Amino acid sequence: MLLVMDVFTRRIIGFGIERANVNGISVCRMFNHAIAGKPLPRHLSTDHDPLFRFHRWLANLRVLEIVEIKSVPFVPVSRPFVERLIGTIRREYLDRAFFWNGVDLERKLVEFGDYYNAYRVHRSLDGTTPAQRACASLPAPGSFGRHAWHQHCRGLFQTPIAA
Numbered sequence: 001m002l003l004v005m006d007v008f009t010r011r012i013i014g015f016g017i018e019r020a021n022v023n024g025i026s027v028c029r030m031f032n033h034a035i036a037g038k039p040l041p042r043h044l045s046t047d048h049d050p051l052f053r054f055h056r057w058l059a060n061l062r063v064l065e066i067v068e069i070k071s072v073p074f075v076p077v078s079r080p081f082v083e084r085l086i087g088t089i090r091r092e093y094l095d096r097a098f099f100w101n102g103v104d105l106e107r108k109l110v111e112f113g114d115y116y117n118a119y120r121v122h123r124s125l126d127g128t129t130p131a132q133r134a135c136a137s138l139p140a141p142g143s144f145g146r147h148a149w150h151q152h153c154r155g156l157f158q159t160p161i162a163a
Contacts, residue, residue: 001109002030003089007045007081010122011130012113013038019102024054031060040064045082048073088116096156108153115152119159 002016016030035041044066046052052068061068072078093112099105118131125133149158 001105002027002034003082003086004031004034005082005085006041006130006134009130009134010081010085010125011117011134012085015106015109015113017102017106017109022051024051024056027051027054028056028060031057041066043067043069045069045071045079047071047079093153093156097153111153115157119150119152119157 002018004013004016005011006013014034014036016027016032016034018026018030020026022030042065044061046068048070051057052070058068076083089109089112093108097108099108116130118129121127121129147160147162150161151158
């Protein structure tokens with residue numbers, strides 16, 4: 001699994017899933033799939049995995065005009081937001097959800113990404129969501145005199161909505 005996130009807004013950009021052994025070509029394919037249809041980043045932070053030194057990966061970034069920034073080797077603290085997000089996805093979702101194959105996993109991760117970006121508030125973002133931080137259009141707040149529960153990720157998460 002490849003995860004692409006915007007570090008400033010903490011927004012999940014996309015996921016790339018490979019159903020077999022991962023090699024340099026599949027990393028390029030997963031990255032291109034994760035960012036498809038979205039604005040291209042100017043910079044990309046990666047770790048020192050040998051897959052990110054593969055000549056096709058470097059050529060892919062050159063073609064997309066993305067500057068790669070390497071994190072400090074063997075220091076997960078140098079990429080805290082991604083490490084925290086990976087832990088959140090594992091703890092809050094993957095440990096509780098079953099998936100049958102790569103397609104099912106990808107569909108469920110996209111559902112979680114939508115929930116995470118639009119509805120899950122973050123203490124580090126002063127109680128806002130990544131979508132609010134990115135100034136994305138959100139529904140107008142309503143009165144909670146009458147409310148119902150909106151289910152996300154097949155009922156695993158619920159948020160109140162005005163009824």
